Amino acid sequence: MSEATGIRVVPSGTGLAASVEGLDLSRPLDDAQWQAVIDAIAAHGVLRFPAQQLTSQQLFEFSSRFGTPEINVGGMFQEPGLPQVMILSNKVRDGKPIGIGDAGQDWHTDMSYSGTVAFANVLYALEVPHRDGRPLGETRFSDMAAAYDTLPDDVKAKIEGRTATHDFEKFWEMMRREKGSPRPPLTAAQRAAKPPVSHPLVMRHPLSGRRTLYANPGYAMFVDGMDRAESDALLEFLFAHQVQERFVHVHRWTKGDLLMWDNLRTIHKAIGDYGPTEPRLIKRCQVMADKVLPQGTAGAAASAPVHA
Template sequence: MSVVHQSRAVFRSTGVPVGVEVTGADISQGMDTETFRAIESVFNDNGVIFFRNQKLTPEQLLGFSRQFGTLEKHVRQEYALPGYPEIHLISNIKEGERSIGSAYAGDDWHTDLCFTRRPSRCSLLYAVEVPIRDGRVLGDTEFCSVAFAYDTLPDGMRQRLHGLRAIFQYHRAQERKRKQRVHDHPRPELTPEQKAATPDVTHPAVRAHPITGRKCLYVNQTYTFGIEGMDEEGAQPLLQQLYAHITRPRYVYRHKWQAGDVLIWDNCLTQHKAITDYALPQRRLMYRTSVEGTEPL
């Protein structure tokens, strides 16, 4: 009998609308096309998948990430893993006074690179070091499904959102973050070049998933600062109402990290938020890659 080398991926839901654990797949060994397609299909439907106990070199992480598409380079290249411009470090570790990565990145609900014209399709995080205090792991990440959020909106609200475009402003979000973190992890001001590379953009407040066509709410409390053609008094209450609906706690999946986790989220189907309940000397180090996406429609 011939032996066919094929991993047998098994999928287990977290029990809320977002999050599926994949077992039976070793990313470092590569994957046959059939296994990858099965994993990708679950991913396109759910929006968050994760694997435990992986041991990857930067090259293996890049190889797996590239199966999802072309990789992007983050605008803050000072936080790239040296020698790997496509691996963005998310870390609170310091070398002298300087953070080696984006420290406490994403500690409000958001979706990655929504402030660009073509936001990334998905992001991968590989947990290298997780912060532990008194035997308890800190620095969880929460996820919610904006497809589920759209599906559960009242009809009247769906009609109200039809045709609206939301305004995304990276530099404003960065400035707010810089003021919040000025004491422990000061961030440099954006350079004129970084500012020029991230002008304000608008996207549909409801976008269709580029692969499945499923409708998703596409506003978030970190980067969305308004609705095109609507004044502040009209836009803010509407946005706040949507944020509260999107992030209803009973539908949130909270991921408890272990070193060796690889977790992937879809930036159209989901939003996420980092819990920053740790600080040095508890160290956190994540490698992140981002896969190119398409213009939201």
């Protein structure tokens, strides 16, 4: 435990993730506490802050310490008066869903479809579904730094300096086709707001200095400047490589958990193994990388100076 902050960081033992104890996130972080959280996420990638009791405003204020909270381009299920807070839920009120119920149920990195990318996701669990005493709706993470480290040398050489195109519509349409999805087709204005963008396949993490893969099954479409068949084969290999069990950490939710993870180091997926009578309610902020990356871009991360 740090005597200066009162914070204890307990690694998960999986090589990814840690619990952070001794912080009441309903209170503003002082500078030493902020630095301790930055150091912890740089080291562990996924942080669990257990037993929190937060309002939506407090969730927003905590998230804002690490970057600008994004207003999601989908424009669905936002907290009234606080659109940076998105509601993830399968609950229904007056015959209408109160939140998005199919969020993230395939491997992806949030905001890789954007020119300015996301540093962190911050999710706060208010209701967690259970069945036979077991929590449902776990979230899985895979470590893109470890995935890069274990690539064959010839693949590392092949992807060095390469970029890939990412597209918001790819993942949206994949989720929209799922049975019972409430997602409408994207409007022309939504497509124009998030056109396809290119990012490096490999970036240097601005906090840890480690090299990480930045190509995920949810949004990466093709490798720029490469024959499409060769591009498809390369991405298929990278996607299969990066979700091997040796890289994966599973978070099983408890009410009051605040989970913060690093989008520059991880990909993630939600598991929708709960039914409509097993209520789930989570509130989310998406924190952009404008405080940890020059210009907030993945391209800048390829050669950015290390902050920590």
